[in-house]
Amino acid sequence: MRNLIIVLSVAVGLISCGKETQKETVSQEVEQQVINEISNQIELKGTDDMKFDKSEFTVKAGEEVTLKFTNAGVLPIETMGHNVVVLEKDADVKTFATASAKAKATNYISDLYITDIIAQTKLLGPGESETIKFTLKEEGEYTYICTFPGHWIAMKGVIKAVK
Template sequence: MKNFRINILGVVALGLLSLTSCKDDKKVEGEDTIVVTEDVVTPAEMGTIEVTLNSDDAMKFDTSEIKVKEGQTVILTLNHTGKLPEAAMGHNFVLLKQGVVMADFATAAIAAKDNEYIPNDGKDVIAHTETIGGGESTKITFTAPAKGTYDFLCTFPGHYSMMNGKFIVE
């Protein structure tokens, strides 16, 4: 019975040792205990995510949902895969702050042609690209906001009803 108890204790100890040795955590050793501490990753350490969003002459984005992590650096590339010029079928990407009513913003954007269709000096916007035409691309870099769900849209007149989506920050 004594050998059986020693073997069980050995298996349990070996199992615990393998669990703690597989982790990439910091270990703080005391006399009789080992304390495993988790490394904390701050939002600034989340790295960078690259997102490509394609648009076309049929007034469509190729995705209606973008997911990122809070605090991540987002590099967003907007491609216009169509052929029509900016004056006829311009597209942009606009990420709205929470609580901004998309329809109201898009209506106000119609009068903001000289400001890339961004009304109110951009006070309701987290990030936006310039407006581009067929065959063009543009890129922006910004920091993902606080956790939550945000709206994105194209603010070229008449486009927002078909060209919009959710920007989800986890």
């Protein structure tokens, strides 16, 4: 009986070690996949159903980011224009977006919160593209939105800046 207990204890120990090794391997693979997905070259599209085709990017902090944005829709700019505005980490997104939605004369970018903007594209019509360059100096999460009235609720995402 004592030998059976010893054998079972050793078996449980080996199985546990095997699972830990397996977990470590999976964890390392996931970490490598995340590292491979870091890119400072971003392509983003906006559509007529008021969505960005991607809601998250990971970039290297302190290095220049190139973002190419395309309005992939077909509806006219007056009813379905899109832009991309990258905001500072501490920006109040709702306040910024609400104020900007009232700023038709300045393509839906409010002068009241201009210091909250890191980078922005112009308001684009169907089939138009624009490329912007900017640097996220610190690690953290930066929200990007479309400021056309009402769009920011669905058209937003996060750029994660990592070292």
